[in-house]
Amino acid sequence: MxxxxxxxxxxxxxxxxxxxxxxxxxxxxxxxxxxxxxxxxxxxxxxNVVAASLASNKTNTIGYVVPELHGSFFGAMMGGTEQALRAARKHMLIATGHSDETIEKAQIEALLSRRCDALILHVEAVSDDYLVNLVQQGVKLVVVNRYIAEIDDNCISLENVKGGYLAARHLLDIGHTDIAYIAGSLFKADGINRLTGHKQALGSAGIEYDESLMYEGNFQAKSGAEGIRALMARGKPFSAVACANDEMASGAMNALREMGKRVPEDVSVIGFDNVDFASYLSPGLTTIDYPVTQIGTMAAHWVLDRVYGKGSHEFTHVVEPRLILRGTTSSPE
Structure with missing residues (x-):
């Protein structure tokens, strides 16, 4: 050799x-x-990476746990992380937790056993206490899309409540009062928080939240279509529907068209995330911007700063959402 x-x-x-x-x-x-x-x-x-890691006590490898590899959301987030880490000659090991507490813990332990220098965690089932305990044990980790007050410096998240509020507020501002909602999985924090913001916006306009105008989906396009069909079957009229992510919004739009409804003339639709395909739908999807690539990049910078001492980056631990106006919302006719 x-x-x-x-x-x-x-x-x-x-x-x-x-x-x-x-x-x-x-x-x-x-x-x-x-x-x-x-x-x-x-x-x-x-x-010889193994020999070098033994000498330096660093493997130059970061473990990354995400709920799944499906869809453009996680690809965009991991893409931002990978680009920043690759530029710094670091490597990424990816594992999926499937929003299951047992699996998430097993994947975290597996990455730690492989001597990853740090972890980036998009986990939804493990408790806050579990994550706080890892930090107290000296594990270098940054949590994305989740805020935990006890380890706030280790968190980078979106203000999901405000995002849900902005989506509903936009529909209210252009004249809608009968607004349906297709939620994401309500065992997940972002699903709960986006619905909370939606309810707050309705309350601010003096409109009582109607449970019959809510359908719980699972953040995938198919559930958006299923949600529209279920809401229509209930017979409660609505002129607009807010969806907890863009995938469900795209499914909702397809289902509305299949039922002979025009978007936005008959039913306005707003999504959440502003993933790449949102601007390519016809018409382009009005949505709430979740800068997932930026958050992925910030997670990488957190690791580079805190673990490797490479540079000094500015961090926004709670990212503000913003409304992106396109063609799927208009005033009710």
């Missing part, structure tokens, strides 16, 4: 210089770096 010493002799530089090139630490002149890289390629040198 080729050693760093052999590379240094071939390139005519010190072993320390070769190490700086390999680990991208310290200042190395570009001409010297090219000499080292050429020597490594000629000799067939491969960096």
């Amino acid at each position: 080729v050693t760093i010493k052999q590379v240094s002799e071939k390139a005519g530089v010190s072993s320390a210089t070769v190490s700086r090139v390999i680990n991208d630490t310290g200042t190395v002149k570009e001409k010297t770096r090219k000499l080292v890289v050429a020597a490594m390629e000629e000799l067939g040198y491969r960096h």
Whole structure:
């Protein structure tokens, strides 16, 4: 096996210089770096990550737990994280927790057993106490899409209540009073909080929340379509529907069209998240912006700052949502 010493002799530089090139630490002149890289390629040198991690007590690997890999939401979030970590020569191990407490704990323990330097956690079933205890044990972790007061510096989340409020407030402001709601899974914090904001907006307009105008979906497009059919079957009229995410909104729009309803002329639709496909629907989906890529990037920066001491980044631990106006909402006819 080729050693760093052999590379240094071939390139005519010190072993320390070769190490700086390999680990991208310290200042190395570009001409010297090219000499080292050429020597490594000629000799067939491969960096022994295991040996290096034993020496430095760092694996340069970050574990990432998300509920699932389905849909564009988690892809956008992980994409922002991966890009920032890759630029810093760090690696990511991804695991799915499926919103199940037992699975989430098992995945967290599996990543820790692989000596990940830090964890980024989008977990929905484990308790706040469990996460607080991990931090107290010295585990380096950042929680995304969840706020826990005891470890607020370790959290990056969206103000979901405000987002739910903004969506309903927009519909109220353009004249709707009969507003249906397709919720996300109500065992999840973001599902609960977005519905809470919706209720607050109705209350602020003096409109009593009507349980018969709410359908609990599961954040997937199919449940948005099922929600529209269920709401229509109840016979309670509505001129607008707010959906807890864009996937369900897209499903709702399809179901409305299948039933001969025009969007937005007959029924206005608003989503939540502002995922990439929202602007490509016809008409483009009015929605609430959840800057998931930005939050993923901030999670990576948290790790780079707190674990590796690389740079000093500004953090917004609670991100503000904003209304994105497109073509699926209009005043009731």
